[in-house]
Amino acid sequence: MGPDEGHRPELRVRDVGPARHRRRGDPVAVPEAAARGGRVSMMRPEQLPAPEDVLPRILAIGEEYEFASFLIGVRMEGAGSHEECSRAGRPLKEALGAMLERRLWPGRTVDFRRPELQIHIDAATGAVAAVPAPLFIGGRYVKLARTISSTHWHHFGCGGRGCPVCSFRGHFAEGSVGELIGRPLQAAADGGKYYFHGAGREDIDVRMLGTGRPFIVEIAAPRRRSLPYERLAAEINAAARNLAAVAGPLRPATAAMVTAIKEAAGEKTYLATVTAARPLPADAAARVGALTGAVVAQETPHRVRHRRAELVRTRAIAESFATVLDARSFIWQVRAGAGTYIKELASGDGGRTRPSLTEALGVPVVIADLDVAAVHYRAPWEY
Numbered sequence: 333m334g335p336d337e338g339h340r341p342e343l344r345v346r347d348v349g350p351a352r353h354r355r356r357g358d359p360v361a362v363p364e365a366a367a368r369g370g371r372v373s374m375m376r377p378e379q380l381p382a383p384e385d386v387l388p389r390i391l392a393i394g395e396e397y398e399f400a401s402f403l404i405g406v407r408m409e410g411a412g413s414h415e416e417c418s419r420a421g422r423p424l425k426e427a428l429g430a431m432l433e434r435r436l437w438p439g440r441t442v443d444f445r446r447p448e449l450q451i452h453i454d455a456a457t458g459a460v461a462a463v464p465a466p467l468f469i470g471g472r473y474v475k476l477a478r479t480i481s482s483t484h485w486h487h488f489g490c491g492g493r494g495c496p497v498c499s500f501r502g503h504f505a506e507g508s509v510g511e512l513i514g515r516p517l518q519a520a521a522d523g524g525k526y527y528f529h530g531a532g533r534e535d536i537d538v539r540m541l542g543t544g545r546p547f548i549v550e551i552a553a554p555r556r557r558s559l560p561y562e563r564l565a566a567e568i569n570a571a572a573r574n575l576a577a578v579a580g581p582l583r584p585a586t587a588a589m590v591t592a593i594k595e596a597a598g599e600k601t602y603l604a605t606v607t608a609a610r611p612l613p614a615d616a617a618a619r620v621g622a623l624t625g626a627v628v629a630q631e632t633p634h635r636v637r638h639r640r641a642e643l644v645r646t647r648a649i650a651e652s653f654a655t656v657l658d659a660r661s662f663i664w665q666v667r668a669g670a671g672t673y674i675k676e677l678a679s680g681d682g683g684r685t686r687p688s689l690t691e692a693l694g695v696p697v698v699i700a701d702l703d704v705a706a707v708h709y710r711a712p713w714e715y
């Protein structure tokens with residue numbers, strides 16, 4: 333039996349400074365006994381903090397975060413299994429939940445499945461921590477420049493470990509589409525880290541045009557959730573002028589939608605300027621058109637072999653159409669399955685992609701510049 337047995341730690345609140353000086357997830361307040369290192373173990377239900385003692389700290393959290401649903405959890409050191417812990421903390425959770433839901437937080441409800449805010453109470457110390465659910469915002473982006481990447485650009489030089497070249501971040505984020513869109517949303521939500529999830533991505537020198545590519549920005553630990561989407565999109569587009577833009581409306585999204593768009597396997601339509609090493613044959617347009625309906629076999633391209641496993645993938649070419657510009661160049665419109673390497677489909681990649689434009693034309697060709705004209709995929713929030 334410890335000296336603390338049967339004695340509820342004094343729950344005088346230690347001043348931990350104003351909210352803006354605390355880091356997210358820090359306890360809002362710590363009772364003096366715990367702050368002095370008081371040891372409490374094997375809590376019994378009657379040793380739980382009294383609801384009225386933890387309530388002020390919970391109400392302070394309620395002022396700090398925007399949320400419509402919440403869930404209270406009680407952590408009990410030494411309470412045994414998760415189930416025992418859950419049972420032992422139940423009287424406190426139920427008392428608090430009833431007080432908050434019925435009287436103190438009208439309009440906010442207890443949600444056991446997807447609460448926007450979880451409130452963790454440490455039974456031993458009486459400390460209260462806020463754990464906000466991430467905020468997900470979906471939309472489509474266009475990438476208008478051939479000088480910025482769509483997402484964070486992994487630094488292969490240091491293997492992502494961080495080094496002086498990449499400012500010890502392991503990646504280059506400056507000027508990526510993800511940053512141009514993600515940062516303003518992160519700031520508006522007053523959130524922690526943000527993540528930019530795209531339904532695929534382009535190479536840095538490829539533009540993404542048309543109706544754009546679906547993306548979701550995930551913001552960790554947001555303090556605000558109802559954001560002025562329309563105004564934010566306008567601000568993002570003004571700031572990212574000539575580089576990128578939000579195409580169409582921003583919409584609320586979910587974690588499940590992140591999985592969905594990452595697994596999206598829609599076809600894409602590309603527009604490319606193709607140039608030939610020698611004059612094109614007279615029937616060039618017909619030869620390019622004959623690739624419509626072809627199934628191509630692509631070995632892992634030479635240029636990405638250092639980061640992709642070696643394998644042969646087959647992809648269907650739904651449409652291939654040429655508009656000849658002059659003796660050595662044409663505009664190529666091609667619609668192909670997700671994951672088709674278009675640059676290699678043109679060049680043939682030294683025989684690693686077959687058939688190819690080079691093979692069909694009998695003249696070596698390369699893509700001079702490439703745009704994605706359409707991503708044929710409807711995101712979950714677009715139905």
Ligand SMILES: [Zn+2]
Nearest residue numbers: 487490495498
């Ligand atoms: Zn580096």
